[in-house]
Amino acid sequence: MDGLVIPDLHVRASRVRLVLTDCDGVLTDAGVYYSERGEELKRFSVRDGMGVELLRAAGVRTAILSRESSGCVRARARKLGLEYTWLGVHDKRAHLEVILRETGLTGAQIAYLGDDVNDLGIIELVKSEGLTGAPADAVEVVARSVHHRVSSRGGHGAFRDFADWIVEHATRDTSERVRGAS
Amino acid sequence: MDGLVIPDLHVRASRVRLVLTDCDGVLTDAGVYYSERGEELKRFSVRDGMGVELLRAAGVRTAILSRESSGCVRARARKLGLEYTWLGVHDKRAHLEVILRETGLTGAQIAYLGDDVNDLGIIELVKSEGLTGAPADAVEVVARSVHHRVSSRGGHGAFRDFADWIVEHATRDTSERVRGAS
Amino acid sequence: MDGLVIPDLHVRASRVRLVLTDCDGVLTDAGVYYSERGEELKRFSVRDGMGVELLRAAGVRTAILSRESSGCVRARARKLGLEYTWLGVHDKRAHLEVILRETGLTGAQIAYLGDDVNDLGIIELVKSEGLTGAPADAVEVVARSVHHRVSSRGGHGAFRDFADWIVEHATRDTSERVRGAS
Amino acid sequence: MDGLVIPDLHVRASRVRLVLTDCDGVLTDAGVYYSERGEELKRFSVRDGMGVELLRAAGVRTAILSRESSGCVRARARKLGLEYTWLGVHDKRAHLEVILRETGLTGAQIAYLGDDVNDLGIIELVKSEGLTGAPADAVEVVARSVHHRVSSRGGHGAFRDFADWIVEHATRDTSERVRGAS
Numbered sequence: 053m054d055g056l057v058i059p060d061l062h063v064r065a066s067r068v069r070l071v072l073t074d075c076d077g078v079l080t081d082a083g084v085y086y087s088e089r090g091e092e093l094k095r096f097s098v099r100d101g102m103g104v105e106l107l108r109a110a111g112v113r114t115a116i117l118s119r120e121s122s123g124c125v126r127a128r129a130r131k132l133g134l135e136y137t138w139l140g141v142h143d144k145r146a147h148l149e150v151i152l153r154e155t156g157l158t159g160a161q162i163a164y165l166g167d168d169v170n171d172l173g174i175i176e177l178v179k180s181e182g183l184t185g186a187p188a189d190a191v192e193v194v195a196r197s198v199h200h201r202v203s204s205r206g207g208h209g210a211f212r213d214f215a216d217w218i219v220e221h222a223t224r225d226t227s228e229r230v231r232g233a234s
Numbered sequence: 235m236d237g238l239v240i241p242d243l244h245v246r247a248s249r250v251r252l253v254l255t256d257c258d259g260v261l262t263d264a265g266v267y268y269s270e271r272g273e274e275l276k277r278f279s280v281r282d283g284m285g286v287e288l289l290r291a292a293g294v295r296t297a298i299l300s301r302e303s304s305g306c307v308r309a310r311a312r313k314l315g316l317e318y319t320w321l322g323v324h325d326k327r328a329h330l331e332v333i334l335r336e337t338g339l340t341g342a343q344i345a346y347l348g349d350d351v352n353d354l355g356i357i358e359l360v361k362s363e364g365l366t367g368a369p370a371d372a373v374e375v376v377a378r379s380v381h382h383r384v385s386s387r388g389g390h391g392a393f394r395d396f397a398d399w400i401v402e403h404a405t406r407d408t409s410e411r412v413r414g415a416s
Numbered sequence: 417m418d419g420l421v422i423p424d425l426h427v428r429a430s431r432v433r434l435v436l437t438d439c440d441g442v443l444t445d446a447g448v449y450y451s452e453r454g455e456e457l458k459r460f461s462v463r464d465g466m467g468v469e470l471l472r473a474a475g476v477r478t479a480i481l482s483r484e485s486s487g488c489v490r491a492r493a494r495k496l497g498l499e500y501t502w503l504g505v506h507d508k509r510a511h512l513e514v515i516l517r518e519t520g521l522t523g524a525q526i527a528y529l530g531d532d533v534n535d536l537g538i539i540e541l542v543k544s545e546g547l548t549g550a551p552a553d554a555v556e557v558v559a560r561s562v563h564h565r566v567s568s569r570g571g572h573g574a575f576r577d578f579a580d581w582i583v584e585h586a587t588r589d590t591s592e593r594v595r596g597a598s
Numbered sequence: 599m600d601g602l603v604i605p606d607l608h609v610r611a612s613r614v615r616l617v618l619t620d621c622d623g624v625l626t627d628a629g630v631y632y633s634e635r636g637e638e639l640k641r642f643s644v645r646d647g648m649g650v651e652l653l654r655a656a657g658v659r660t661a662i663l664s665r666e667s668s669g670c671v672r673a674r675a676r677k678l679g680l681e682y683t684w685l686g687v688h689d690k691r692a693h694l695e696v697i698l699r700e701t702g703l704t705g706a707q708i709a710y711l712g713d714d715v716n717d718l719g720i721i722e723l724v725k726s727e728g729l730t731g732a733p734a735d736a737v738e739v740v741a742r743s744v745h746h747r748v749s750s751r752g753g754h755g756a757f758r759d760f761a762d763w764i765v766e767h768a769t770r771d772t773s774e775r776v777r778g779a780s
Contacts, residue, residue, distance in 0.1 A: 081390075084277070084280060085275045085276070085631070086276055087275050088306055090309045095629045095631050096631075096632060097628045097630070099623060102714055102716070123634020125632075127632045128632045131632075169284065191281075258462040263572075265459045265460070267459050268492045268495075269488055270488055350466055351470075441644060446754075447643060450639065450640055450641075450673045450677075452672065534648070555645075
């Protein structure tokens with residue numbers, strides 16, 4: 053049984069060319085810092101920044117897909133050198149079509165990392181051919197819907213864990229994969 | 235025994251039209267960030283923002299009732315689109331009358347979420363007909379006084395948990411409720 | 417044995433008129449937020465603010481005694497309405513004399529809450545007649561030196577716990593104290 | 599067996615004259631706070647500041663060696679009075695030569711504290727003659743590569759733990775060391 057599952061993840065991981073990630077609750081711990089002027093700061097993790105680099109070295113791009121649209125996220129995306137940042141997207145599931153068109157990728161080349169109920173639609177869609185993940189502290193219904201719940205919490209290495217997991221599975225020895233499936 | 239308790243919560247939850255929440259220690263983790271100019275920032279959670287939306291979709295409004303009065307809280311309330319924000323209220327219990335008058339609601343339509351000793355008065359009052367809750371890390375005497383101690387800590391999803399719990403109980407199948415009571 | 421210890425704490429607690437507290441690591445979680453301009457923010461807890469009020473209601477004043485001297489701490493002290501704030505004090509033990517002179521109190525009327533090795537000197541001194549405490553996450557050698565290690569961490573309610581503990585012990589029924597000692 | 603290991607650490611610790619530390623994930627919890635203007639704040643710990651002082655008192659200097667180059671780190675280094683701050687260093691292993699030249703020290707006089715994969719190169723190099731450490735929450739492969747994984751997490755006393763450990767080992771009674779080795 054396990055043998056049937058693992059090779060599938062290998063194949064899926066090796067096809068991934070773009071990791072789409074939610075921002076709040078994934079790249080952050082869901083915290084937003086307000087001053088009297090409004091939303092002022094969000095906290096990100098340099099560990100996740102290293103995850104973006106490790107994926108890039110493996111030929112995989114990273115993009116933020118978020119319902120929120122804030123200056124902090126744009127600034128973080130610039131720092132990370134992300135090719136795409138889709139903000140203010142209320143229907144993420146519907147937006148996947150735009151993403152595939154803009155990037156020229158197929159559904160099988162997409163991985164998605166999300167934490168809350170508004171991620172469920174796109175998780176369902178990506179799941180059929182691509183890969184899906186959730187932080188350790190994702191909302192329960194989301195955690196149950198994804199391929200892989202990582203061991204770190206949002207804002208504390210969840211993206212990095214997902215990146216490591218993809219790279220590791222993508223590069224695992226093919227012979228092992230074949231043995232597993234036999 | 236359990237059958238007698240659960241239907242009561244169902245009935246109470248289904249009547250709630252306004253969730254009153256304390257701010258510090260509930261919407262925040264009780265932290266306040268000071269610069270040399272004074273109170274500068276408070277940290278909120280987008281998970282709680284989603285809770286406000288889920289309640290709204292279920293026909294339930296949200297309002298902040300706080301002893302403190304700070305610009306950060308006003309800014310957060312604006313972002314969440316809250317209809318009411320009562321700040322600088324030292325006697326919350328006494329203020330409930332103002333709230334009922336302004337909103338045109340009855341005590342049975344109120345839910346209250348608080349964490350510290352200055353919430354005890356209003357908790358006692360709301361408890362008789364409405365619903366009361368506390369974050370996982372509430373002050374012990376408060377935690378013991380409420381109907382429901384949620385599983386998340388203040389500033390880390392406590393409000394969201396309370397919102398989910400109300401929506402879930404309010405919408406649970408009536409037949410189950412009847413069975414439980416029989 | 418226990419009976420001999422508890423009444424002593426009662427007596428000591430009932431005599432306390434001033435709680436001296438360290439700042440970093442006690443009122444904060446030892447964190448300091450830097451921008452390129454230098455130290456910018458420190459995070460305090462409103463739970464501790466309530467502790468200051470509860471002590472005040474019991475006739476006990478609060479003062480900050482810190483080696484550091486920063487604008488954030490002054491701002492926090494102003495907000496809490498503290499009568500005394502001694503900052504930039506490198507030899508806290510030696511400074512106790514100044515404190516007793518300025519306040520007109522005796523050593524038996526002092527309680528001290530500290531977390532790190534530079535608190536050891538004053539802890540020794542206060543300990544002989546007054547009360548001493550440490551946050552749950554104090555440096556080990558400090559935790560072992562004080563009368564009471566509270567259950568909350570610095571910046572997360574440690575001061576509040578100490579305040580509650582003093583008020584509780586000071587007001588406990590005298591008969592119990594007498595029984596304990598008999 | 600243990601007897602062979604402990605004296606070695608004593609000897610190594612007593613030779614250390616410079617503790618090199620990574621910044622993000624070691625002096626901080628890997629968090630970076632972004633506003634719309636970009637990276638705004640990093641959070642440091644005063645406990646680590648005390649660690650710098652304790653090392654200094656033992657005749658050991660401290661320097662930050664980081665791939666990142668940010669104003670917050672420079673400001674923190676100034677506050678701590680560090681003699682050296684090497685920022686924006688992408689190949690830390692190669693940079694060790696520069697460090698030895700600038701400081702006039704040998705490899706045996708260096709200790710290094712790091713948390714992520716870009717620290718592995720210099721950890722290998724320092725390890726042969728000097729001392730190496732990692733925070734409690736270091737990336738697994740780093741934690742497995744160092745002499746000592748401290749009990750505190752990055753930004754929450756990891757550097758302080760490492761400093762305490764070095765000072766303690768350096769000053770431990772020589773007779774004990776000899777007994778251990780016999």
